[in-house]
Amino acid sequence: MMPNRSHVLDRLLQIALLFQQDLARTFEGTPLTNSRVHLLWVVHQTGPATQASLAAALEVTPRNITGLVDALEASGYVERRPHPGDRRAVLVALTQLGEQTMAAMARDREQLATDLMAGMDDDRLIRLEDDLAGIAERLQHMIDAAGPARS
Amino acid sequence: MMPNRSHVLDRLLQIALLFQQDLARTFEGTPLTNSRVHLLWVVHQTGPATQASLAAALEVTPRNITGLVDALEASGYVERRPHPGDRRAVLVALTQLGEQTMAAMARDREQLATDLMAGMDDDRLIRLEDDLAGIAERLQHMIDAAGPARS
DNA sequence: TATTGTTATACTCTATAACTATA
DNA sequence: TATAGTTATAGAGTATAACAATA
Numbered sequence: 226m227m228p229n230r231s232h233v234l235d236r237l238l239q240i241a242l243l244f245q246q247d248l249a250r251t252f253e254g255t256p257l258t259n260s261r262v263h264l265l266w267v268v269h270q271t272g273p274a275t276q277a278s279l280a281a282a283l284e285v286t287p288r289n290i291t292g293l294v295d296a297l298e299a300s301g302y303v304e305r306r307p308h309p310g311d312r313r314a315v316l317v318a319l320t321q322l323g324e325q326t327m328a329a330m331a332r333d334r335e336q337l338a339t340d341l342m343a344g345m346d347d348d349r350l351i352r353l354e355d356d357l358a359g360i361a362e363r364l365q366h367m368i369d370a371a372g373p374a375r376s
Numbered sequence: 377m378m379p380n381r382s383h384v385l386d387r388l389l390q391i392a393l394l395f396q397q398d399l400a401r402t403f404e405g406t407p408l409t410n411s412r413v414h415l416l417w418v419v420h421q422t423g424p425a426t427q428a429s430l431a432a433a434l435e436v437t438p439r440n441i442t443g444l445v446d447a448l449e450a451s452g453y454v455e456r457r458p459h460p461g462d463r464r465a466v467l468v469a470l471t472q473l474g475e476q477t478m479a480a481m482a483r484d485r486e487q488l489a490t491d492l493m494a495g496m497d498d499d500r501l502i503r504l505e506d507d508l509a510g511i512a513e514r515l516q517h518m519i520d521a522a523g524p525a526r527s
Numbered sequence: 528t529a530t531t532g533t534t535a536t537a538c539t540c541t542a543t544a545a546c547t548a549t550a
Numbered sequence: 551t552a553t554a555g556t557t558a559t560a561g562a563g564t565a566t567a568a569c570a571a572t573a
Contacts, residue, residue, distance in 0.1 A: 258539070259540095260541090285540085286541075286542060286543080288543085289542080311550075313549045313550070
């Protein structure tokens with residue numbers, strides 16, 4: 226039987242949806258959302274960051290960051306600190322609650338990865354990672370090429 | 377080198393984001409959005425459907441469907457028809473514009489799949505599809521198991 | 528009594544534009 | 551003059567609750 230490339234695409238899209246669903250389930254009962262967690266994750270990975278740099282990282286407008294940080298500050302996940310050396314800017318930093326939450330999320334992700342790929346031997350895993358890397362690279366390249374469609 | 381399962385997860389998430397980005401680029405300059413296209417796609421696949429069935433398919437509330445159909449009807453992609461045999465319900469059907477748009481999208485998807493997996497031989501493609509199917513299945517199972525978290 | 532779709536209301540994410548304070 | 555962040559305003563997706571018409 227001829228393998229169908231579209232089916233691979235379908236699977237990738239299906240998995241993407243399921244991931245979102247699974248992630249959202251994790252937040253149930255907290256004030257966290259996809260966007261807020263994304264911001265927390267970036268700060269967790271890079272350390273305290275200005276809102277302008279977060280806007281660039283999340284690819285949204287600075288105004289948007291203001292709203293997300295407001296909500297996260299109100300619920301105690303981050304705090305705004307004065308930027309040493311630039312009095313216009315603030316540094317967004319994780320609080321203890323924010324750090325704990327991100328640490329727990331990192332653990333959950335490890336566990337999820339283990340569960341999802343249980344039973345795959347190393348060869349197969351390497352090949353899978355390689356294939357996905359290739360697809361991601363081509364897709365990124367395609368987007369960049371057609372990219373700055375701002376006419 | 378030990379392959380890292382988390383990296384595979386990272387790749388899948390990255391690809392999901394890129395897909396969204398690519399899809400959104402397609403709509404530029406039209407009144408279409410992800411949610412609206414999702415609805416159109418379902419109608420395209422299943423034929424004229426009631427709003428209640430669309431709510432189930434998209435996993436959103438019926439109220440939400442009202443808004444999406446309102447917008448799609450106003451911009452000429454769908455029309456509401458009386459349901460023969462149930463005067464409470466309406467049937468949401470694609471207009472000619474809607475059909476054309478979905479046909480074009482199907483073609484684009486085929487092309488994208490071809491481009492993204494260019495150079496993969498049949499064996500590799502089959503194995504990839506198989507791996508992704510396994511991951512999707514496990515993930516779905518996991519969600520179903522923890523699923524009805526409505527306490 | 529249950530279902531279909533709508534009105535009413537509210538929250539979140541997102542964007543653009545105008546503005547303040549600083550660089 | 552340019553940058554960092556905020557206020558003001560608006561559109562889109564989503565949800566719950568109350569309601570009308572129909573089953």
